[in-house]
Amino acid sequence: MRFLSETTSNGVSERLFALGDVPGVLWSPAGATGGRPLVLMGHGGGWHKQAPGLVARAGRLAVQYGFAVAAIDAPGHGERPKSPQDERFPAEIGELLATGEPVSPQVARHTAALAERAVPEWRAVLDALQELDGIGADGPVGYWGLSLASVIGIPLVAAESRIGAAVFGLAGHESLAGAAAAVTVPVAFLLQWDDELVPREAGLALFDTFGSREKTLHANPGGHLELPAHEEEGAERFVLRHLLGAG
Amino acid sequence: MRFLSETTSNGVSERLFALGDVPGVLWSPAGATGGRPLVLMGHGGGWHKQAPGLVARAGRLAVQYGFAVAAIDAPGHGERPKSPQDERFPAEIGELLATGEPVSPQVARHTAALAERAVPEWRAVLDALQELDGIGADGPVGYWGLSLASVIGIPLVAAESRIGAAVFGLAGHESLAGAAAAVTVPVAFLLQWDDELVPREAGLALFDTFGSREKTLHANPGGHLELPAHEEEGAERFVLRHLLGAG
Numbered sequence: 001m002r003f004l005s006e007t008t009s010n011g012v013s014e015r016l017f018a019l020g021d022v023p024g025v026l027w028s029p030a031g032a033t034g035g036r037p038l039v040l041m042g043h044g045g046g047w048h049k050q051a052p053g054l055v056a057r058a059g060r061l062a063v064q065y066g067f068a069v070a071a072i073d074a075p076g077h078g079e080r081p082k083s084p085q086d087e088r089f090p091a092e093i094g095e096l097l098a099t100g101e102p103v104s105p106q107v108a109r110h111t112a113a114l115a116e117r118a119v120p121e122w123r124a125v126l127d128a129l130q131e132l133d134g135i136g137a138d139g140p141v142g143y144w145g146l147s148l149a150s151v152i153g154i155p156l157v158a159a160e161s162r163i164g165a166a167v168f169g170l171a172g173h174e175s176l177a178g179a180a181a182a183v184t185v186p187v188a189f190l191l192q193w194d195d196e197l198v199p200r201e202a203g204l205a206l207f208d209t210f211g212s213r214e215k216t217l218h219a220n221p222g223g224h225l226e227l228p229a230h231e232e233e234g235a236e237r238f239v240l241r242h243l244l245g246a247g
Numbered sequence: 248m249r250f251l252s253e254t255t256s257n258g259v260s261e262r263l264f265a266l267g268d269v270p271g272v273l274w275s276p277a278g279a280t281g282g283r284p285l286v287l288m289g290h291g292g293g294w295h296k297q298a299p300g301l302v303a304r305a306g307r308l309a310v311q312y313g314f315a316v317a318a319i320d321a322p323g324h325g326e327r328p329k330s331p332q333d334e335r336f337p338a339e340i341g342e343l344l345a346t347g348e349p350v351s352p353q354v355a356r357h358t359a360a361l362a363e364r365a366v367p368e369w370r371a372v373l374d375a376l377q378e379l380d381g382i383g384a385d386g387p388v389g390y391w392g393l394s395l396a397s398v399i400g401i402p403l404v405a406a407e408s409r410i411g412a413a414v415f416g417l418a419g420h421e422s423l424a425g426a427a428a429a430v431t432v433p434v435a436f437l438l439q440w441d442d443e444l445v446p447r448e449a450g451l452a453l454f455d456t457f458g459s460r461e462k463t464l465h466a467n468p469g470g471h472l473e474l475p476a477h478e479e480e481g482a483e484r485f486v487l488r489h490l491l492g493a494g
Contacts, residue, residue: 193455204451207466208440214467214468214475215467215468216467216475216477216478217464217465217466217467218463218464218465219454219463219464219466220461220462220463220464221460221461221462228461228463230484230485230488231463234481237477238477241477
């Protein structure tokens, strides 16, 4: 893991890094040493590791709770090269939406291919992060990622015993069922009731499939990009409850 | 409204009252005068106005946020006389559950009959409460009631323009659809994913039916009586957000 830059503002250190050809960012309390909880955050399709929502959430978790938070660019996103299929994908989805055809199969196919590459990348990043002095290998680890970041995160959390709780959502397709059934840690699952990219029944079926004894479904009216702010806050409380045992 | 007794502990005044033949209880901060937010709380089937969950919640809302909270015994519950059908109902449900037959139609029929009586009772109680010095008619009013108290609360909130937000849940039957469609205030709706009394699809359909622009569905694994503590806390935040505008 090579650190490329560090900026500090409002008590939060933001370090850009690269692990092989995977660019990432690590937020932590400025000057932090010693072990601490770590949250891995994925971004949605078309976004990148420093999407505004991720930066704001990482800052809150670092300053208010002393967490470390890491994000990486998903394949074909942010600073990473796009394949011809990556380039075509947004227009393909736009055309399907415009003509009222189902987008879910195409979304599932494209994002599954990205997830196949992203899961081993995340695991290597987690290995490297846990070797850092300011994180260590003894603290709890969570995952937080919606939409594309759930398609990546569900098989990641299924495979990765170090991750102890996960926030997923804005996703649902039968191709995720096998991995979801293998997830056994507490899951908060956020659905939008009128998601134009995720059929309601497919989202509910995915929630049903998680193997976790403790899982919570939160659904609200609105489209894929209209998650209400109170659910962001609720997901933060979920992470705190499960990583810190805080009420 | 006749007040029958007052006890004060830990800063909370608990006053028993009767309005006609409806027994009730009013919690408020000890010594409170002047207007304040009011929450009407219903109890579940087989319970009563001073069920432990209601007492604890009312105490928190009174002490921490200065709310007034009122509960009444539903028809056939608590101090109120039971009809022969009220007496038979628990055993009927027990037999249906034991033989694996659907209980939902029988629950819907029995609770709808109770609701028909309870809705005008609640409206008269609200009239009387708003005439009290320590509550007044200018503060926001919420409703909180699950299970039987949703069967009562949904038509109440549909009919009663003074109620500005509601916590419902553990209910779902097509007979509630008309009233639910007429509810337009913010609703938090709590479902149990494995509710032995409420078919999952019926609960989801009821959530879908609410006419509210703002509504939030929270579902968790477990049976009718296994609502997790974090959803109680989440519902409290919902009430505060909508009655106080607090984040």
